[in-house]
Structures are given as C-alpha cells and as structure tokens.
Amino acid sequence: MLLALRIEVDSLAAARDITPRLLGLLRDHDAKASFFFAMGPDRSGRTGGPLFEVGESRQQIRLNRQLNGPRGAARWYGSLIPAPELVKHAADAIRAVRDAGFETGLRGWDRVNWIKCIAGAEASWVRGELEAACHAYEAVLGEAPHAIALPGWRVNRAALRLEQQLGLHYASDTRGKHPFLPVIEGEPVRVLQLPTTLPTLSELIGAGNRDGTAAVDDLLAMTERIPLTGHVFTIQAHGDGGKRLPLLQRLLAGWREQGLELASLQRLSEILDPAKLPWHTVELRAWPGHGGLLALQGEAFPG
Template sequence: MKRIALKIDVDTCRGTLFGVPALIELLQRHEASGTFFFSLGPDHSGREARQLSPNRYYDLVTRLYGLLLPAPDMGACGADHMRQALDAGFEVGIHGWNRVRWEGRVATADNAWTEAEVEQARRRFAAIFGEQAQAHAAPGWRVNRHALRLTQRLGFCYASDCRGNFPFIPVIDGELVLCPQLPTTLPALDELLVTETTSVDQAVERILAESTRIDGDHVFTLRAELEGMKYKAAFEGLLVGWTSRGYQQVALRDLLTSQNIATLPRHTVVFAEVPGRVGRRLVQGRVFLDTE
C-alpha cells in the first residue's frame, strides 16, 4: 500500500478553533488519518514577516495578534479542540510553544533558551492531553543542534523537523542523534502559490504529480489555517486524487510501523534554502561518512 502521511501544523488561534474541527470532519469523511502538531503558547502571528509566509493568507485579526492586539494563549483557548483531534483517533504532537519567536530566534539561540521553549510546550501538552508527547515537528523546519539533541534526550519516538526524501537517523556536525526523522517530502501548497501565475488547481496537480513521480511513502505538510480553511476545497481535491492513485492517507507514526529503526540510514542534516520560503531550513543531506 502506497502511503501519504499527513503532517498537520496548527499555527494560530483561529486555525485551532476553526481549522482543526474542519479538518477532522473532512479527513473522517474521506477515511483518512493524519497527525496534528499543535502550537501551544501565545499566538504572535502579527510579528511574523508576511513575505513568502503562510501569514499572508491569515485573516486581519490574526495578523494583528502580538502586534496591535494581545496574543491569545492557544493552549488555553483551544484545549478542547486539541483534545477533539485525539478523541477522534488522530495522532497529536508538539509543534512548539511560541511559533513565531522560535522561527525567528532558534538559529542563533543558546541551549538554555532552546530547552526552555521545548519544555514549556511539553508541560502544556501534558496538561492538555494527560500524557507526554511522543512526536515533535519544529515550526518552519527550523532547529538548532541542541533542539535535535532534545528529540533524543526527551524520548520522542520520532521528529519531523526537516525536509528530505525518506526516514533516517540524523547526524548534525558529526553528532549522531538517535531519534528518527520523518521529513516532509512534498512541496507545501502555499510554496507553489508564491508566483501569481500558478493557480490553486495547478498547485494541486503539481503535488499529485510529485507524489507519483517519486516512489515510496511521502509526508505532506498542510496547515489548519490554509487547507483547513481558505484552501479546504483544494485539500479535498488532493485527498481524492491520492486515493484514486492508490495512496492511503495515514498518520506519521504509521510510517514507522514498517521500518526497522535500528537499520534506518544515517544522514547528515544541513541548513539550506527551500523553494517558496525565505531563510534556511533543515534539510536531509548525504549519507553519513559517504566519501563519494
């Protein structure tokens, strides 16, 4: 069975309150699964630069949070909607505490700051769900070395912090991190819409084409604020298209069930530009110790 794992990032208060329920209903109707990664602290979307960012699709109120309007606490106002996802049978994980602050600072942050951000998210997650998170997906595919170390030290079963081609064990600056990475393998919808010449329908067709062009399982990242709201119809088109091509839509944890973690390949991770986004992101690199 060919599989598309759906990585659902929940970035904003509005996405939590409206996008999450909409996606739950849509996925259940299509007998699809997925993993919701929740932002658990303040929504500072107003402080995020809008150029080549999903922020440009947000409503006006969201674009003012943390700027001209107080930043709502997503873990407080959206806890019931987060639990709704778990109660409906979906996997849930940590996206971050303060998503905008993380993306802006993590590249140069020290270990103490990085650990404090992750710990705040872990404590809030445990308070909401009554258990520790088993999965982590860094906002914007942005991390530093210590953040990767924490995925191992804190006992995450896996992380989805980077872009790449297939599951692997990451090596950063020569240091092995024994927590599998399940990278995003397909372009995101908003990345394909950065040029005015690309329509939503064309972006959907491009994603479907990429899914079938490259063999193996895939991870597709979507956002509660986009595919759960503004581009809900386009996302439904993807679900229908994948199903017609023989793909099952699953949670990320399902990709590990057919993997022997002990024999996963070890790859370096590097920071590189991703088409359709500003700034460097974590990307799967070459096989570790490959001399060719």
C-alpha cells in the same frame, strides 16, 4: 503504498475554527493524519517580514500573505492585543482531535519566537521553549508528547539533542527525500526524522503562474509512483483549511483514486525497520520561496 499527512496548527483560529473542518475532510476520505499543535502564545500579529513569507516572486508572496495571514483581531495578537496561549484557549479543540482518533504531536511553544531566534539560540533558550511546550501538552492531554514537528523546518544542534533527551519517538523537522536518523554538526541523534518530502500548496500556487488546480495536478503527478518509505505531505491549517479547502478535497480524492493509504506519521514510523534506517547529515540551507535557512536532509553519513 503510504502517504502520511502532517498538519501544522500554529494559531488560535487554526485550532478552534479550521481543525474541525479538517477532521470532517479526513473522515470523508477515510484518511488519517498527524496534528502538530503549538501550545504557547499566538503572536500572529508579529508574522511580518521575510522569515514568515512564502514565495519566489512578489505576486506569490502577496497571494500567500492574503491567504495565510491573520484575520480580524488576530492581526494584532502579540502587538496591540496580548497574545492568547493555545494551552489556555484551545485546549478543548486539541482534545477533540485526540478524541476523534487522530494522532497529536507537538509544534513547540512560541512559533514566532522560534522562527526568529533559533538560528542563534543557546541550548538554555531551546530547553526553556521545549520544556514549556511539553508541560503544556501534558496539561492538556494528560500524557507527554511522543512526536514533534518544529516550526518552520528550523532547528539547531541543541534542539535535536533535546528531542533525544525528551525521549521522543520521532520528529518531522526537516525537508528531505526519505526517513533517516540525523547527524547534526557531527553529532548523531537517535530520534527518527520523517521529513516533509512533497512541496506545500503555498509553495506551488503562484509559482510560475501556477493556479490551485495546476498545483493539485502537479502533486498528483509526483505521487504516481510512491517510494517504499512513503511520502510526507504538510498541510498548514491556517492557510490550507480556509479558501484552499476545496483544493485539499480534490487532492485527497485524487490520492485515494491512486490507491494510496492516507495515514499518520506514526503509522509511517511503524512500517520502517529501525535496523535499516540510514544516517544522514542535517544541513541548514536556503530553500526556494523561504527566507532564512531551513533544515534539509543532507548527504549520507558517513559519506
């Protein structure tokens, strides 16, 4: 059975410092994964407020802020210090992932602005963000992106429509239970959605006084039985690739002991029969531990 690893790389530190550690971890466990890179400005100094916090209690929010928040000079990126663009300052790190044989995809251009603005964004703004990201990706890797994982699991109708116009093979923008073709506000979009199906470490650790060991145990319990369409687990490079790296190591080892194939999202897409993919609505709803509205897999369409 297959479990796909979806890795978000949203900051300069994550790209240059954390990504090499994750590559080593994946090699140690004979695992593949998909790395999704933001390409534009790293505004880590602008990530305060409820839209960027994860946790269902003050204690959990504080813990995640300590582990996931920016460090050093990055605390002022986008405020007191000009925001460095990953396309200019992390190009070698991005190419190193591709050259190591791992799938790469697109996160977007400006992660912070996307999360702050997408709920009410016009189609022209969305096009500007995604076209800038695509051009930067092509400048770094010499080819257009074939996959995308939009920041924060946040979308609107214009964003999903543009993914189809850009010719993307698949997207991983949603939370859900299994792969599907999306219908948003009544509009069908023929770009496969591979939703995140498992909770993240940030969502589990600290919830109900759960520590890191208990979070790993819970995830391993969730994957004792894998659906035929697999699971998707999201690794957030900046937070999970630091002090939580030993937890990831134990998690990957546990999954290998369960006999799972740890794969890229592209590999997951290849085992699916396009003719049998169900249509589901995409609904913007609250999600435990997150501010704002996330894109969730809704009811089968037509219901």
